[in-house]
Amino acid sequence: MELLNRRGVLRAGVVAAGVAGGVAVTAGPAAAAAADKGWISVLDHYRDAQGGERDDAGAIQAAISAATAMRPVRSVLLPPGDYTVDREILVRGLDDAAISGHGATITLTGAAATTSGASAVLKITDSHRFEISGLTIVDTEGTQPYNGVSIARSSRGTLDGVTVYGVKWTGLGVFDTTPGASTDIAIVNCTVVGTKFGISTNGHDVRIIGNHVAMYWPSTAEAAAKGGVWSAPSDYYDGINVLSGSDRTTVTGNTITECGQAGVYTQDCTNLVVSANTVTGCQLRGIEIDGGTGVAVGVTISGNTVADCKGQINLVRGRDVSVVGNRLTNTSSARAASLIAVNIGSSHVTVVGNHATQAHPTFPAVYVIADATDVTVAANEVVAGTPYQVPASVALLYRSAAGQFTVGGRLVATKGLGVGNAVAATTPGKVVSKVEVFSATGASLGFVPVYQSIS
Structure with a gap:
């Protein structure tokens, strides 16, 4: 041709x-x-x-x-x-x-x-x-x-x-x-x-x-009739939809603006890449991965800019998902919206190297639900009153000061002991705290006292 x-x-x-x-x-x-x-x-x-x-x-x-x-x-x-x-x-x-x-x-x-x-x-x-x-x-x-x-x-x-x-x-x-x-x-x-x-x-x-x-939903007659609060039924829903049964889909370099619901909405698809999109002002999520009645498998969400949606990135029933290098912003202190949420039924999720700025004073910027499994949250730049809300099972590595990372939970060496879970000492004197120690397999070996000095 x-x-x-x-x-x-x-x-x-x-x-x-x-x-x-x-x-x-x-x-x-x-x-x-x-x-x-x-x-x-x-x-x-x-x-x-x-x-x-x-x-x-x-x-x-x-x-x-x-x-x-x-x-x-x-x-x-x-x-x-x-x-x-x-x-x-x-x-x-x-x-x-x-x-x-x-x-x-x-x-x-x-x-x-x-x-x-x-x-x-x-x-x-x-x-x-x-x-x-x-x-x-x-x-x-x-x-x-x-x-x-x-x-x-x-x-x-x-x-x-x-x-x-x-x-x-x-x-x-x-x-x-x-x-x-x-x-x-x-x-x-x-x-x-x-x-x-x-x-x-x-x-x-x-x-x-x-x-x-x-969709420019806030300026529509529907928005005026609903007082600026989106609800079903509606003439405006999702910007880009990757529906059940989709495989090897690429959603890249799109601008998605002021949709009635999500900017990018996906169901139980496989092998999906969502990258380098700009998503702003959607009435629901910016990017939502939803396994629907099944599971979304093999998803990469990278290099996107998502701002001022009601939740920027949301995972529901996703497996083998990477959320890497996105720039996420909620500029309204009144909008209780997460920047990254790993929700029900999600497993084998990596959240790494994202930049997240949260204006809401108490709503967590990064949230992981208790039943999510094999989740790693590491090396993200988070500016928020409440940066993280994650269960103890999450491997959490975050910047706590210039040039300094803090590990949430336990740090276990491949060949040797690991440490974590420092607690205040229960006995007075020179013991100021106790640190739990683990074997190389992750089994707890109990708590070791930490002294003010070694003299």
């Missing part, structure tokens, strides 16, 4: 004569070149609209159907302009081809009835090695719960520079009844604003990179 060459054709000019959304589009010298490159223009298919009436949806569907019926499959061009549709556009069998809509806006209006998430303005199924680029999709009415662009049963596809505003369900989605039926999909450089869910996937090898997802 020679997408670079095809993009060059698009930049050279449009490929047909006609009118799209009242914007005059005239043919130019690129028409013959576009035909040579295998492009089909939507403007050539208005003659297929029923009864001679202007029918943008009919023309777009006719162009796509004509392109996918050819061998090899042709690519489809929506020239710059405004298009209005009232129903779903179906793309099936777009193999080794593209749909380009740079400068084209499709507006959903008078939408046909549908159930939640069942329909999309542009639905792509059974397509392989395809690209959708540059297109803008807008829903200004919000009467039906459409997705913007949805992908199912497809592979090696790319959504690049697609913009979705205001649809009532998911902006961009990769979703199959059987998780993983879609694989090797990239969603890059896209913008999703004001949708119920921003970007969602239950596919395998899905890369969600460099996108902007925003």
Whole structure:
């Protein structure tokens, strides 16, 4: 698929004569070149609209159907302009081809009835090695719960520079009844604003990179009606969703702003990387790993900046999770929100090298629930009135002064004795404290008195 060459054709000019959304589009010298490159223009298919009436949806569907019926499959061009549709556009069998809509806006209006998430303005199924680029999709009415662009049963596809505003369900989605039926999909450089869910996937090898997802919930009519306190039911939920059955998902370099619930919400997925995202002002968690009815396994959360959410990073039923090198901030002394919380059912969790600043005077910046197992909290820079609330089973290493680390719990040498759990002495005199001593296996050998001097 020679997408670079095809993009060059698009930049050279449009490929047909006609009118799209009242914007005059005239043919130019690129028409013959576009035909040579295998492009089909939507403007050539208005003659297929029923009864001679202007029918943008009919023309777009006719162009796509004509392109996918050819061998090899042709690519489809929506020239710059405004298009209005009232129903779903179906793309099936777009193999080794593209749909380009740079400068084209499709507006959903008078939408046909549908159930939640069942329909999309542009639905792509059974397509392989395809690209959708540059297109803008807008829903200004919000009467039906459409997705913007949805992908199912497809592979090696790319959504690049697609913009979705205001649809009532998911902006961009990769979703199959059987998780993983879609694989090797990239969603890059896209913008999703004001949708119920921003970007969602239950596919395998899905890369969600460099996108902007925003709900701006505090400024919505819903927020005004609820007095600025989010509650269900709502038209605004999570920014990026990695759903049950997802595997080998990358969520990297996205900006996620003021979502109704979580910025990044994941269920019982496997092999997930959430890195280098900026998440701000979400009404619930910034990044939430939730095993749901199962367990989320193999998760790396690294290098993210998360600020002023109601909880910045939260783990529930996660196993083999690394939380490393994130910058986390709660700037409100009235917001009782953790910066890192290792919650129920989590195990084999490492929390290392994060920078956490907590304005709330008493709410712990780093919290580990009592039933979490095999948790290590080490070398984090925590500025908080209450830095940590962790059970004794947690291996805790923290900076207590310049150039100084303190160990919480016990420190056991690999070959030799270990120490920990200093307590005040119960007898007067030169004994000032007692320190518990452990064998190399971690078994307690009792308490040893510590004296003021050795004389």
